[in-house]
Amino acid sequence: MPGSIKINSFSKSYGDILAVNNISLAIDPGELVGLIGPDGAGKTTTMRTLCTLLVPDAGEVLVDGRDVRTNVAAIRAMLGYMPQRFSLYPDLTVAQNLNFFADLFGVPPAEKAERLQTLYQFSKLEPFRKRLAGALSGGMKQKLALSCTLIHTPRTLILDEPTTGVDPVSRREFWNILRQLRDEGVTILVSTPYMEEADLCDRVAFMYQGRILAVDKPAQLVHRFPYKLYEVSGSDLQSLRAYLEDETDALSVQIFGDRLHVSYGPESALIAPAGAESVQQIEPSIEDVFLYLMQTSA
Amino acid sequence: MQQILYLIQKEFRQVFRDPSMLFIIFFAPIVQTTVLGLAITVDVKNIQTVITDYDNSTASLAIRRKFKNNPYFSVSGYVESPVQLREKMDGWGAQLAIVIPSHFERDLVRSQQPAIQVIVDGVDGNSAGIALGYALGVLSDYTIDVAMANPALAFSARRIPLVAPLARMWYNLDLESKNYMVPGLIAVLLTMVSLFLSSMGLVREKELGTLEQLMVTPIKTWQLILGKVSPFLILGFLGLAMMLLVAFVVFQLKVAGSLVLLFGLSALFLLTTLGLGILVSTLAHTQQQAMFISWFFMVFLVFMSGFLFPIKNMPHWVQLLTYLNPMRYFIIILREIFLKGSSLKFLLNEIFALVLFASTILTLSSLRFQKRVS
Numbered sequence: 001m002p003g004s005i006k007i008n009s010f011s012k013s014y015g016d017i018l019a020v021n022n023i024s025l026a027i028d029p030g031e032l033v034g035l036i037g038p039d040g041a042g043k044t045t046t047m048r049t050l051c052t053l054l055v056p057d058a059g060e061v062l063v064d065g066r067d068v069r070t071n072v073a074a075i076r077a078m079l080g081y082m083p084q085r086f087s088l089y090p091d092l093t094v095a096q097n098l099n100f101f102a103d104l105f106g107v108p109p110a111e112k113a114e115r116l117q118t119l120y121q122f123s124k125l126e127p128f129r130k131r132l133a134g135a136l137s138g139g140m141k142q143k144l145a146l147s148c149t150l151i152h153t154p155r156t157l158i159l160d161e162p163t164t165g166v167d168p169v170s171r172r173e174f175w176n177i178l179r180q181l182r183d184e185g186v187t188i189l190v191s192t193p194y195m196e197e198a199d200l201c202d203r204v205a206f207m208y209q210g211r212i213l214a215v216d217k218p219a220q221l222v223h224r225f226p227y228k229l230y231e232v233s234g235s236d237l238q239s240l241r242a243y244l245e246d247e248t249d250a251l252s253v254q255i256f257g258d259r260l261h262v263s264y265g266p267e268s269a270l271i272a273p274a275g276a277e278s279v280q281q282i283e284p285s286i287e288d289v290f291l292y293l294m295q296t297s298a
Numbered sequence: 299m300q301q302i303l304y305l306i307q308k309e310f311r312q313v314f315r316d317p318s319m320l321f322i323i324f325f326a327p328i329v330q331t332t333v334l335g336l337a338i339t340v341d342v343k344n345i346q347t348v349i350t351d352y353d354n355s356t357a358s359l360a361i362r363r364k365f366k367n368n369p370y371f372s373v374s375g376y377v378e379s380p381v382q383l384r385e386k387m388d389g390w391g392a393q394l395a396i397v398i399p400s401h402f403e404r405d406l407v408r409s410q411q412p413a414i415q416v417i418v419d420g421v422d423g424n425s426a427g428i429a430l431g432y433a434l435g436v437l438s439d440y441t442i443d444v445a446m447a448n449p450a451l452a453f454s455a456r457r458i459p460l461v462a463p464l465a466r467m468w469y470n471l472d473l474e475s476k477n478y479m480v481p482g483l484i485a486v487l488l489t490m491v492s493l494f495l496s497s498m499g500l501v502r503e504k505e506l507g508t509l510e511q512l513m514v515t516p517i518k519t520w521q522l523i524l525g526k527v528s529p530f531l532i533l534g535f536l537g538l539a540m541m542l543l544v545a546f547v548v549f550q551l552k553v554a555g556s557l558v559l560l561f562g563l564s565a566l567f568l569l570t571t572l573g574l575g576i577l578v579s580t581l582a583h584t585q586q587q588a589m590f591i592s593w594f595f596m597v598f599l600v601f602m603s604g605f606l607f608p609i610k611n612m613p614h615w616v617q618l619l620t621y622l623n624p625m626r627y628f629i630i631i632l633r634e635i636f637l638k639g640s641s642l643k644f645l646l647n648e649i650f651a652l653v654l655f656a657s658t659i660l661t662l663s664s665l666r667f668q669k670r671v672s
Contacts, residue, residue: 051514073516081514087507091315092308103304104515148511 002064002078003029003155003187005050010059012045019045021210022059027189027203029155032182034201035191036290041207043191044084047158050189051081063156077105080154084161086141090134094125094144097133098151105152119147122177139170146177157181159190163197175200195287206290213293218286225284225292227251227263234260234276243273254291261288301517305525309499313529322491327537330487331480331544338483338606340475342428344372348392350383351376355403357444361414364440365396370432383417393419394429406444476549481632482605484541485567489599489625491537492568493592495530496575501588504579519668523660527572534568535561545636554639560632563645566652567628573659580666599625624655 005027012020020042027033035043048054049061052072061068063075088097098119102112120126123143128136133144142162149157159178163171175197182188182202190201198204199218206213214221234240241260244250249268254261261282264270272279284292313319347365351358365371374392377383386392397415405412416433420426503509512522538561545551553560574595582588601607602616603625609617620626627648634640642649 053510053513076514077516079514081511083507083510085507087511089308089312089506089508091312096308096311100304100308101511101515104301104512104517106301106516 003185004062004064005156005187005189006060006062006065007046007050008060008062010046010049010056010061012042012049012054012057018210020049023207023210023212024059025205025212025215027187029187030182030185032178032188032190032200032202034198034204035189035207036193036195036198036204036286037191037207038193040209042210043207044160046207047081047160047189047191050158051079052076053081077152078155080149080152080157082145082149082157082159082162084164086145088133088141088145088148091132093130093132094136095129097144097148101148102151107152115151115153119150122180123147137170139166139173142166142170142174143177146174150181155185155187157186157188157190159188161191161193163192163194171197195285195290198286204286206293208294208297211297213297214289221286221289222284225263225289227265227284227292228269229282229284229288230262230264230270231256231278231280231282232260232262232270232273232276233258233278236275240273240275243275244270248273252291252295254288256287263288263292301521302525302528305517305522306529309526309529313533322495323533323537324540327487327491327540328544331483331541332548334483335476335480335544335549338475338479340424340479342425342432343370345370345394345429345432346392347371347373347394347396348383348386349373349376350378350380350395350397352400353398353402357403357406358398360443361396361398361437361440364436365433368432368436370429371436387417387419393425394433396433477551477637478633480545480549480551481636482603482629484538484545485603485625485629485632486600486605487541488534488538488564488568489571489628490596492530492534492571493575493578493596493599494589495533496527496572497578497582497588497592498575498585499530500526500576500579501582501585505584519664523576523664523667527569527576530572530575531565531568534564534572538564551636553636555635555641556639559642560635563628563631563635563649563652566649566656567624567631569656570624570652570659573656573663576663577659577666580663599623602626603629605629621651624652627651627655 005025007023007025009022009024010020011018011022023042023046025033035046037043045054049056049068050063052068052075055069064078066075068075089100092100095116098116099112102115107115120129123146125140125144125147128140133141136144146159146162149159163174166174171194178188178190179200192198201218203215203217204221205215214224216224232240232244237255237258237260241253241255244253244260244262248270249264250270251263251265262270270279313323349362349365351362362373362376366373371394375386377386377395383392383395383397387395395415395417397417399412399414402412402414414437416430416437418426418430418433500509503512517525542553542557542560545553575592578588578591578595582591602609602612602620602623604620605625609620609626612620631645631648631652634645
């Protein structure tokens, strides 16, 4: 199946460290799937294995129905991979970088010019064609890296934290590009540490300590949160938190920026404590779900 | 094939954007060959000499004149007493002293074989030996002069040699060390530039993360290695051409043999050192590490190559080790082609060794390279 990804009972360890522990995940062609989890969850290991850079210890990893162990060349030709770190040549210009990767991927010269034009258009990098890649801003670097990844019109894109360290405006722009690509039928697996980006995916896979805790549509995931959730704000969050944890039946108290998210079982409810400025019951967010899943898995 | 050309093109773009790389490749060989070619010399010249003459006769004057007119000696003075002589030697004022005893001429005429004392500063044993040899040469020259002028004396003095040796140093007529050192120096500099460039080049891509990006392209490992090695091979050739130019302009050293052969065999050697560089880059994670590991190899390559220290003087087991040093063969090749103009058939052993090294190291490095990234 062109563009599909299938992972079955895949494990990988580095020496004694089990990086990925028996995960399974199936992605349909043209799907935009977010891989979400903290550092060290095994996201990069999974992605590098999909790109044929690592060999699985156990299980089956298929891209386009091809085994990453044996079909390395065929998979690489139809796959685009953007590593976590910016990894283009800083001492070559934007155009030279693009041309170099186009040449390495064997893009026919007749198609190259047209292809570059399309990429310049959506990345808005055309005015910077002659600038050295090392002199670009963070957001532009990521767009250039994505363009280099797209140069050979891959059917599958593997993007490892492409928006980490990029300003919010560029991040939004980047995600618009991803959704546009998805609409064109490209399968995309993208990892991110930003929870709010999870809502922009078709499906989200939560990864934690080498395992996938849940895979679902963002709208469905929030239904997995079994508790009542309150948002509490106040001037002294630390003492509020201590009070809620010690003096009430709160199942968990999490800090969300300048407020607290407090969850309770169905039979108890929260009475506004002293020092709280506002208390209201809210719908759980993806992050609430993730924190809940992490706690219960431990 | 096309892919390799793209890699080479990219590599050159990067090299020509980086001024420090240009310096390493073009300017450094010129400066280093010139300066080091002049500096690294084992010639013994201008031997500071003092003479104590207790005789002051026609014969002793003749000996003094002989030393004075000899280009290897620089007679810095005449001293009167052993004490003064000792002061001179102690104060580094003289490396060599000649003491002519009183009644030297009288004893000579009487065929009593008078002795002449030669004192040499032995701190630098090597130079001392050579200086002593030169001094004995001058003295025996004098004896022959005397014998020729007075045949009667010659017959009575049994120790005067009747056969005069006529020494000719082939290939290096004046026994000048530059003739020997400059080709060796070229080998050293070529090794250094190629080893460092190739080991740092790949590690740089590792540091940048671009290696990972390259690995997911359809390019094959051997293509990648070839694309990485070829630009440095070309740059190595340019460096070699620069150094040959310096050898000719500064040292009046012309390559006696075939230039085609010289470049061809240099290519063979460069493949070995570039392959070693790739091997180093599979061991190193940062350019700094690559540099240290390269130095580790470099020191062995240079000092066990016969560049400065003759291999024949080393302990037997160390001599055996030098057979594992590709530079050993390359230095022989360079000196042979440079000085003797040797042709291919005289170098077959060395060529065979280099072919063996180049193929082994390149195979080994591509195997290791593959392992690391996949």
